[in-house]
Amino acid sequence: MIFDEPLSPERQASSRRNFNIFNLINGLSYMCLGETVIILLAVRLHCPDSFIAALGAMLYFGYLLLPLGKITTARVGAASSQALFWVLRNVAALLVAASAVISLYWSQPFGMAVLLTGAFLFYGFRAAGVVMSQPLYGDITTNENRAAFLAATGGLFYCSCLIALTIISLLLHVSQSLWTLTGIIVVGATLGFSSSRFIRKVDETSHIRRSAAKPIRGELLMAFRNPVLRRQIMAGFAINLGVIMLVPVSMLTLKRGYGVSDTEALLYALVQFAASALMSFLAGRVAERIGPRHTILAAYALLLGVAVLWLCAPASFHWYYMILPFLLAGGATVSMSNSMIHYFLQTVPVENRVGSSMFIAVINGSGAGLAGMLLAGSLLRNTVESGISFGGLAGYRLYFLGAVLVLSPGLWIIRRLKPLPLEKRRILKSWSSTAD
Incomplete structure (x- = not known):
């Protein structure tokens, strides 16, 4: 929710809990969808090296969509904006998964185009989602607990990433098929959809929305x-x-x-x-x-x-x-x-x-x-x-x-x-x- 006055300590604490849960699930999701798994998928689809290099560049090229985050924040606030773009980000991840089916059963060039488009949108929607995240941190923390919160929420993200990467390694040790990689991406997208529910529960002040609306x-x-x-x-x-x-x-x-x-x-x-x-x-x-x-x-x-x-x-x-x-x-x-x-x-x-x-x-x-x-x-x-x-x-x-x-x-x-x-x-x- 968006409030005109500063958040109460209770609402700040509740928002920090929801943000921690979001980061915990998001870490699991990201490892299933991130650049390493996408590169492995492209190798499995026999994409040329120059194409895979272009996939690696999408992490940065996606910043073209960053202004969408400011525009959306000015309308619905930072938390709702990030939740929306997180849903769209995981829809894009499903496009990446669909590229495997398209490449195998229809057309490899078209499948590669879908893979590149999905990667661009995946990283682009992420950039749009986090553009106003730092002011959001300011609303849900105080000078006294901010450093501890950032360390804790970052630690949760990294720990869940490491856990997810270990599980993925074990799964691929059992089966290294293309369908295993595709299934991992689908699972990651599902986790990403669920994480958006928790970021939407984070409260904020109307100052962020007003700041985003300024030219x-x-x-x-x-x-x-x-x-x-x-x-x-x-x-x-x-x-x-x-x-x-x-x-x-x-x-x-x-x-x-x-x-x-x-x-x-x-x-x-x-x-x-x-x-x-x-x-x-x-x-x-x-x-x-x-x-x-x-x-x-x-x-x-x-x-x-x-x-x-x-x-x-x-x-x-x-x-x-x-x-x-x-x-x-x-x-x-x-x-x-x-x-x-x-x-x-x-x-x-x-x-x-x-x-x-x-x-x-x-x-x-x-x-x-x-x-x-x-x-x-x-x-x-x-x-x-x-x-x-x-x-x-x-x-x-x-x-x-x-x-x-x-x-x-x-x-x-x-x-x-x-x-x-x-x-x-x-x-x-x-x-x-x-x-x-």
């Missing part, structure tokens, strides 16, 4: 003219492009370069996700000591290290070596993301954050998504798919060599971010009430 044209113009924000946009673009070109193709290399089973592939996805979970807690402490700019720079260098590890990978499969690129990918990705948020909050005034954050998300998300699709797809077509590489693994090595050359200028772009003074390196306790 942001002036803020967007200010963001475009601000040199500090322009440098953040360039750095965020480089980061997203790096993730798009290196992380999904790492899973692809594992599957097609070494021919590992779906179960083994998911175990490495588990390693990557565990590294992300760990660094989500540690990255803030690191940024407080060396500053978010240096943290971003170091994490981006580690991300480039993923490509170097694949360049140096042995010809035969060694399970312990393969852990390394997925550890780096998981830890570097979340460190860069969290530190960019930290940097944004400390350099952008409160009154400009809604418009600026939307501007950055759309430009960096959709822009890097489009660039990543084109660059990764072109590199894969000219290395792995062209047949000039004399072997699948050698083709992927050529791909990662090209990716390092393309992405290395990102180090210079990130270095151009202005360092924060010491007193601004600590994340504000009340950040979630003002950001986004």
Whole structure:
């Protein structure tokens, strides 16, 4: 419900419980629908590598739909808006599942088109759903309990993700058929539908709806003219492009370069996700000591290290070596993301954050998504798919060599971010009430 006055402690507590339940179920759902399972499905459908690279870019290209969340929030509020887009997100997941049936029994090209469309809508509706989530956190928490709540609800999400990924690995160990993967996606969508019931029960104040209804044209113009924000946009673009070109193709290399089973592939996805979970807690402490700019720079260098590890990978499969690129990918990705948020909050005034954050998300998300699709797809077509590489693994090595050359200028772009003074390196306790 939407209230004109601040929420009472009882309503805040009830809303936090419902949000925790939502995150618990959502973690189970996401692992059944997320990028790892979608990539495994595409491999099972014999999609070309360049197409799978485009699937990996949908996570960012979907930010084109983010403004829909602001428009809807202005009408129905943040909680109802997220509930609506969560339903639509899981409808899109059913499209992804339907692509398997279409590919097998009707037309593979049409099935691939349905798969790509479903992935775009899945990530796009997610972006639209969470656009006003941070102000919602501010309504249901106080300065005293906000940090504890964010840690707890994030922990529930990560724990349920790890549980779901373990169960999925066991299921695929029993049966690695296409229908098992399709069934996992359908189960994930069903869980996603049920989770939307709990986010709808979260209360909020009318301030969020009024904020979403304000025109942001002036803020967007200010963001475009601000040199500090322009440098953040360039750095965020480089980061997203790096993730798009290196992380999904790492899973692809594992599957097609070494021919590992779906179960083994998911175990490495588990390693990557565990590294992300760990660094989500540690990255803030690191940024407080060396500053978010240096943290971003170091994490981006580690991300480039993923490509170097694949360049140096042995010809035969060694399970312990393969852990390394997925550890780096998981830890570097979340460190860069969290530190960019930290940097944004400390350099952008409160009154400009809604418009600026939307501007950055759309430009960096959709822009890097489009660039990543084109660059990764072109590199894969000219290395792995062209047949000039004399072997699948050698083709992927050529791909990662090209990716390092393309992405290395990102180090210079990130270095151009202005360092924060010491007193601004600590994340504000009340950040979630003002950001986004």
